[in-house]
Amino acid sequence: MATINDNYLKLKAGYLFPEIARRVTAFAEANPEAPIIKLGIGDVTEPLPEACRAAMITAVEDMGDRNSFKGYGPEQGYPWLREKIAAQDFQARGCEIDASEIFVSDGAKCDSGNILDIFGNQNTIAVTDPVYPVYVDTNVMAGHTGPANEDGKYGGLVYMPITAENDFTAEIPDQQIDLIYLCFPNNPTGAVASKAHLKAWVDYAKANGSIIFFDAAYEAFITDPELPHSIYEIEGARDCAIEFRSFSKNAGFTGTRCAFTVVPKSVKAKAADGSDVELWKLWNRRQSTKFNGVSYIVQRGAEAVYSEAGQAQIKALIQFYLENAQIIRDQLTAAGLAVYGGVNAPYVWVKTPDNISSWDFFDKLLHNSNVVGTPGSGFGAAGEGYFRISAFNSRENVNEAMRRITSAA
Numbered sequence: 066m067a068t069i070n071d072n073y074l075k076l077k078a079g080y081l082f083p084e085i086a087r088r089v090t091a092f093a094e095a096n097p098e099a100p101i102i103k104l105g106i107g108d109v110t111e112p113l114p115e116a117c118r119a120a121m122i123t124a125v126e127d128m129g130d131r132n133s134f135k136g137y138g139p140e141q142g143y144p145w146l147r148e149k150i151a152a153q154d155f156q157a158r159g160c161e162i163d164a165s166e167i168f169v170s171d172g173a174k175c176d177s178g179n180i181l182d183i184f185g186n187q188n189t190i191a192v193t194d195p196v197y198p199v200y201v202d203t204n205v206m207a208g209h210t211g212p213a214n215e216d217g218k219y220g221g222l223v224y225m226p227i228t229a230e231n232d233f234t235a236e237i238p239d240q241q242i243d244l245i246y247l248c249f250p251n252n253p254t255g256a257v258a259s260k261a262h263l264k265a266w267v268d269y270a271k272a273n274g275s276i277i278f279f280d281a282a283y284e285a286f287i288t289d290p291e292l293p294h295s296i297y298e299i300e301g302a303r304d305c306a307i308e309f310r311s312f313s314k315n316a317g318f319t320g321t322r323c324a325f326t327v328v329p330k331s332v333k334a335k336a337a338d339g340s341d342v343e344l345w346k347l348w349n350r351r352q353s354t355k356f357n358g359v360s361y362i363v364q365r366g367a368e369a370v371y372s373e374a375g376q377a378q379i380k381a382l383i384q385f386y387l388e389n390a391q392i393i394r395d396q397l398t399a400a401g402l403a404v405y406g407g408v409n410a411p412y413v414w415v416k417t418p419d420n421i422s423s424w425d426f427f428d429k430l431l432h433n434s435n436v437v438g439t440p441g442s443g444f445g446a447a448g449e450g451y452f453r454i455s456a457f458n459s460r461e462n463v464n465e466a467m468r469r470i471t472s473a474a
């Protein structure tokens with residue numbers, strides 16, 4: 066009889082978004098006239114930039130001519146895309162990253178899970194609380210944790226609380242951690258990390274032989290010129306960090322699918338015999354074996370992000386979402402709520418009033434204002450008492466949702 070990976074049975078069956086859907090459906094059935102506005106989901110709403118669409122249309126035509134037709138491409142991505150990424154996203158910011166260290170993929174979500182393939186099973190792993198659930202669940206699936214407790218915390222993982230008290234930046238651990246997940250600008254809190262904060266992490270990682278997984282999916286939303294966009298802006302990060310990037314949030318590729326992972330050739334970890342092994346070699350081997358590259362058409366679309374027109378269009382797109390975030394911040398502040406994030410990120414992290422629970426606040430907003438957000442406790446125990454509002458929506462919906470919330474306050 067075939068057996069299963071029992072670690073999957075430890076997973077808390079996707080509680081957050083199904084529970085939101087259940088409550089929204091029940092409310093909508095009881096109140097069929099209620100004009101519900103959803104500010105809950107982390108998906109973009111505005112159309113793909115013109116430059117990306119035009120490049121993909123041309124690429125489709127390339128596929129129709131046997132002289133320019135493309136079959137399998139390089140598993141790591143086409144050199145013309147990797148070179149533009151290395152030059153414009155990294156070298157232009159003073160980061161010493163070579164095109165050969167860029168691995169193009171179909172998502173930062175899958176890469177941040179797949180990366181565990183090249184690591185051992187005995188590492189101590191730290192995540193923030195609240196957290197992007199992918200980091201936790203992929204470690205559960207890989208058998209790196211024990212079962213979950215009633216708070217939803219898995220045995221064996223180190224949870225680093227991020228709350229208003231520590232400015233939503235985790236304290237540097239006083240114990241040995243081998244793999245550290247950091248996400249800045251942060252989903253769900255919208256918090257950012259200063260160079261000094263990332264430097265402290267890089268110093269910790271170098272002193273402890275740790276690897277930092279740095280998720281920079283929201284890098285394009287950074288408006289403060291003092292903030293680092295990449296962990297490689299920090300001295301020493303080339304020796305201890307892997308960075309995940311995506312075209313999902315900066316260029317609206319959530320449905321088109323293109324992302325990349327940076328693995329510097331200088332990052333090493335230990336083999337069982339005590340020798341140091343380049344992670345680049347293992348990731349290259351892993352991708353060449355299990356992945357066959359992103360479609361030529363989509364990579365041409367991603368390449369257009371780096372054109373002059375593409376850059377102007379994605380700036381406008383990000384500006385639009387950031388204006389939504391500013392409206393949300395201003396209106397919720399006027400309604401007497403404490404808000405965080407939303408300045409260098411598309412998420413506003415709201416403290417629930419009078420210490421009511423995240424789910425009670427969810428119900429209150431749904432019933433009184435017909436607005437749907439995301440309870441902070443769904444991202445981790447330390448998210449209790451907070452609530453995430455997403456700026457990914459039309460201006461009309463944002464204005465209307467805020468009008469309702471302020472008039473109900």
Ligand SMILES: *Cc1c(COP(=O)(O)O)cnc(C)c1O
Binds near residue numbers: 310
């Ligand atoms: C949206 C998001 C990503 C991007 O994932 P893709 O698979 O590239 O769409 C990565 N990390 C975080 C934290 C995100 O919110």
